[in-house]
Amino acid sequence: MLISCNLYCYFTRPTNSQFVIAIENDGDTYIWRGFGLNEYIRAYSNWWQAKCETEINYNDLKENSILKIYVWNEDKITGHIDNFEISLKKL
Numbered sequence: 765m766l767i768s769c770n771l772y773c774y775f776t777r778p779t780n781s782q783f784v785i786a787i788e789n790d791g792d793t794y795i796w797r798g799f800g801l802n803e804y805i806r807a808y809s810n811w812w813q814a815k816c817e818t819e820i821n822y823n824d825l826k827e828n829s830i831l832k833i834y835v836w837n838e839d840k841i842t843g844h845i846d847n848f849e850i851s852l853k854k855l
Contacts, residue, residue, distance in 0.1 A: 765825075768817045768851040769833060773801050775843040776809050783816045784836045789826040798836070801843075811846070819855065 769783050779802050787795040799816035806812060833850055837843065 765820050765822060766817065766851075766853040766855055767820065767831075767833070768815070768853070769799075769849065770813065770815050770851075771835070771848040772811045772846045773805065773814050773835075773843060774809070774811050774846075775801075775805060775841060777841060778802055778808075779805075779837070779841045779843060780839045781835060781837045781841070781843060783814070784832070784834050785816075785818055786832045787820070787825065787829050788832065789829045794826065794829075795820060795824065801835070 767785055769785070781801045782798040783801065785797045786793050797818050801814050804812050804814035835845055
């Protein structure tokens with residue numbers, strides 16, 4: 765499975781915020797991938813597009829798992845997210 769995420773972000777200073785793609789089963793996260801947003805920001809106080817993409821092998825998925833995709837604002841810096849898009853493709 766190919767998971768693609770796209771968004772626009774706006775921060776006024778450096779941030780540790782991340783795109784997170786996680787898969788859980790029975791409350792246990794067994795796949796977790798984070799992609800730093802700061803690497804997409806070329807100048808603060810402007811909107812910048814950020815993208816991430818990852819592949820997950822179907823054989824690695826447990827039955828009744830939950831896919832979670834979100835932005836984790838670990839350092840609690842004020843920022844804005846817009847046009848958050850998620851795409852799932854079968855490989």
